[in-house]
Amino acid sequence: MPEPLLDVLDVSLSFRGLKALDALSFSVTRGEICALIGPNGAGKSSVLNILNGVYRADGGAIVFDGGRLGQIRPVTAARRGIGRTFQHAALFGGLSVRDNVLAGLSRKSRTTLLDDALGLPRARAETRGCLAAADEILGFLDLAPHRDRLVSTLPYGLQKRVDLGRALIAKPKLLLLDEPMAGMNGEEKRAMARFIRSARDTLGTTIVLIEHDIGVVLGLSDHVVVLDYGRKVGDGPPSQVRSDPAVIAAYLGKPQ
């Protein structure tokens, strides 16, 4: 049995008494693509928000990369190697594509204000390294032709790809993707699925994603966790989950 990168153990979350997650447990193996699926309001986004410190769980524990992930803030999560993308891309509209991607490296910067203001050797060396990393990621995601464009002028599908690049450049161990294909057409979805798979294959990134398009999910993921009303109703490889009666009931309702 391969070693898990992430273990979610009995995690609960409630908003003013409304239970969003109820003793949820699942684990994610290193190097797998794990999909969280379930109807609206099942608690999928809450899981991502707990994992990178936006929400705080009321109970339970999370073990990530061999250590407890306590009550962390988003910055700490990023520093420990948890990257994420956003449902609505949430890019920096006034920055170029390359600058958006470079922002993903900011927390690794070691330059001081003085280095930056005077262009001292340390800042120059760091900038060279960052630009090389950005060009590599932009090439990897076929974004090189759009490198200097203002990101707000790009079509939506490309913006989602820039968002992916901004997360990937920091080489996260675990990458959380919040509906990476929402609002895309079929062709854009296939391209995004290809990029997600090759991020895993070439960079070794472990991925947890939320996606509503079940066809895409079953084709892309190695492992599917099904949520309904904050509880896990299915967990396993796509082929098994597809035929699980509890999963079908959650999506289609129970037969009378």
Add this chain to the structure above:
Amino acid sequence: MPPAAAALDGRALAATSTPAGSPIRAAGILAALAIAAVAVPVVADDYWYNAILIPFLIMALAGLGLNLTMGFAGQASLGTGAFMAVGAYATYNLLLRVPVLPLPFSLLGGGLIAGLVGLVVGLPSLRIRGFYLVAPTLAAQFLIAWTFNQVGWFSNYATSSAISAPHLALLGRDLSSPAGRYALTLASVVVVTAVAWRLVRSRTGRDWRAVRDGETAAAIIGVPVSRAKLSAFFVGAAVSGVAGALWAFAYLGTVDARSFDLDRSFQAMFIIIVGGLGSLSGSFLGAAFIVLTPILLSHLSGTILGTGLDGGQIANLQRVVFGALIIGFLIKEPNGLAALLGSLVDRLRRLAHRPDPLGED
């Protein structure tokens, strides 16, 4: 291509041509520098120095400082006047109490002290977002002006609230003539602008703009948001502080807290709104506009009405014109004169590159 699409496309192109620093831009900047440093001293008289060039350069620098804080990092501030005052009083005290320090170091020291004050004034930005941040900076504006008026030490216990600036000299050369004060101002503005130019292109500047465009997303992907906000306040206030010292020493010849009141803060804000938020050149365009418009208005009223208007009427007219223009800019071109100029240059370039008006390129 329909005109609307062409305009949109032009704006996109204009925006993308800025970060790379095109050769045309570089040539334009070099030409402007050559004119300012070589041609101007040949032709300018004292009126040009005192009424136009020196105040234009200094207000451009003050606007630049606010632009770094507000235009690049998105942290609204009405404290520019106060930061200028700190720069002026700090430089005055350095010249007075540490006379061994050469003038450029006193100016730099004044700027750094203003920056530290800006850092403290910027602390509420860690908890307060957006427009509400105006309130603490406004409070700082009043508090700092009040302090300089009340605590005699800052003005070396001068009996009048306006104290005369010490003699300006560098390496034994007297800089108190209009041409000398212009040279000092120009040199300071060029150096500070060059540093600002480097900074906004560095990782620090990228963090500023990331925080401006999406603070929540920036925090989640690991951009050091607090560092970005505080460094933007520090650098912006330091730049405004140098501008304040120059205003006192190279322009007015006196250090007077009343010349750094709330009106000055608003003036800096008008400069960057009209000139262009988040654009270095916009600070200069906006300052040129703010300095030249009153002069133009008084000349126009002189030629149209024969007798001319008195100072008070011109000041009122100016307020009306500026108010209308600011509303106009905020609605029609939030990126200010800098964006207008950018799209104009772009359109000219396209015209030059497209011999067949119907051909698509």
